Amino acid sequence: MKRIVGILLGVLLLAAAVLLAVRLVPRETKPEQPALLFRYADNQPEGYPTTLAADYFAELVEERTDGKIGIRVFPDSVLGNEISVFRQMQFGGIDFARLSVSTLSEFVPEISILQLPYLFTDAEHMWRVLDGEIGEQLLDTIRPFGLVGMSWFDAGSRNIYTKTPVKCLDDMKRLRIRVQESDFLSRMVSLWGAVPEKISYESVYSALQTGKIDGAENNWPSYEATGHYEVAPYYLLDAHSRLPEVQLISRNALDEISALGDEYVEIVLQCAAESARYERELWKERETRSETVVRESGCIVTELSEEEKTRFQEAVAPIYEEFSGKSAELIRRIQEE
Ligand code: GCU
Numbered sequence: 001m002k003r004i005v006g007i008l009l010g011v012l013l014l015a016a017a018v019l020l021a022v023r024l025v026p027r028e029t030k031p032e033q034p035a036l037l038f039r040y041a042d043n044q045p046e047g048y049p050t051t052l053a054a055d056y057f058a059e060l061v062e063e064r065t066d067g068k069i070g071i072r073v074f075p076d077s078v079l080g081n082e083i084s085v086f087r088q089m090q091f092g093g094i095d096f097a098r099l100s101v102s103t104l105s106e107f108v109p110e111i112s113i114l115q116l117p118y119l120f121t122d123a124e125h126m127w128r129v130l131d132g133e134i135g136e137q138l139l140d141t142i143r144p145f146g147l148v149g150m151s152w153f154d155a156g157s158r159n160i161y162t163k164t165p166v167k168c169l170d171d172m173k174r175l176r177i178r179v180q181e182s183d184f185l186s187r188m189v190s191l192w193g194a195v196p197e198k199i200s201y202e203s204v205y206s207a208l209q210t211g212k213i214d215g216a217e218n219n220w221p222s223y224e225a226t227g228h229y230e231v232a233p234y235y236l237l238d239a240h241s242r243l244p245e246v247q248l249i250s251r252n253a254l255d256e257i258s259a260l261g262d263e264y265v266e267i268v269l270q271c272a273a274e275s276a277r278y279e280r281e282l283w284k285e286r287e288t289r290s291e292t293v294v295r296e297s298g299c300i301v302t303e304l305s306e307e308e309k310t311r312f313q314e315a316v317a318p319i320y321e322e323f324s325g326k327s328a329e330l331i332r333r334i335q336e337e
Helices: 002-024 051-065 082-090 101-105 109-115 121-128 132-139 185-190 201-209 220-225 251-260 260-296 306-315 317-321 326-336
Strands: 038-041 069-074 098-100 147-153 158-162 176-179 195-198 213-216 233-239 245-250 300-303
Touching: 038 051, 038 251, 051 069, 051 098, 051 260, 069 260, 082 098, 082 101, 082 147, 082 213, 082 245, 082 260, 098 101, 101 109, 101 185, 101 220, 101 245, 109 132, 109 185, 109 326, 121 132, 132 147, 132 326, 147 260, 158 326, 176 185, 176 201, 176 233, 185 195, 185 317, 201 213, 220 260, 233 306, 245 251, 245 260, 306 317
Parallel strands: 038 069, 038 098, 176 195, 176 213, 233 300
Antiparallel strands: 098 245, 147 245, 158 213, 158 233
16 A cells, blocks of 8 residues: 555655646747758858858848748858859759859859949948949849849958969960859950959969969959969959849748748848848958958059059940940939939
């Protein structure tokens, strides 16, 4: 009898403990597995402004959806180069990415207008355009291609860098200059008298090192983060273009999120806007830091004289003439902004 009472008591105590444990678990616990788990691609390394902003975006989304949407960021081109990332996004293989407008322009012709050399007078001019109606309009042109542009990221202005000194337009003659995989940028470089080489971002360092190319062009942070400054130490401040970048979501991912509820789409878009603001802040800091690293390493940074700047600019003027009709009107609106 004593044994039975003992067992009953034990069972009761156990049940009480289980009940207590259940009550002690907070009601708002996050689900163990997110309902949706997405992949986000970026070709820049960890710690770069765009990838830090991607991490921030992923954290915000996870937090504000109570863990229902998880986003894993893959930096450093782990998911492929930008051209391949665009294609993978079209069929839903990758859900989010940050891509250069040059890459986008290969698929979305309207975006190409942003590649026009010397289009913006400075960063403020570019942001007036992108943060306004034209920026919205340009993001909308991506949608028919299976991707949706969520926000604009800063990528500063781009300058030419070479293995041998370049001080004026004449020095560019016959130099083999790497460009992104873009006909438009190839044309720009040809108009300077140089020979364009389309090479994907990941392969530029070795192309410079082995002498396959004589130079390339990019912003301060990319020039520094890739180590290109170690093998092409002449940086010419011609600021020929400002190529902003776009944070994107695939249509597939957007549909899946809509199926959870429209409020989730709102959250994701809001987090994209906040992460873009964060990226712009990080960009300014990184630009200064990269410039310091490059200068302190002994690279030769050359300012172009006003006269030479004009020569560089005039050499590429035919590109403007080649943009006709509807684009000519948009160019005018951008210039007047
Ligand atoms: C920048 C940009 C990259 C792009 C690269 C390039 O670094 O951030 O997205 O791929 O330019 O020149 O290819």
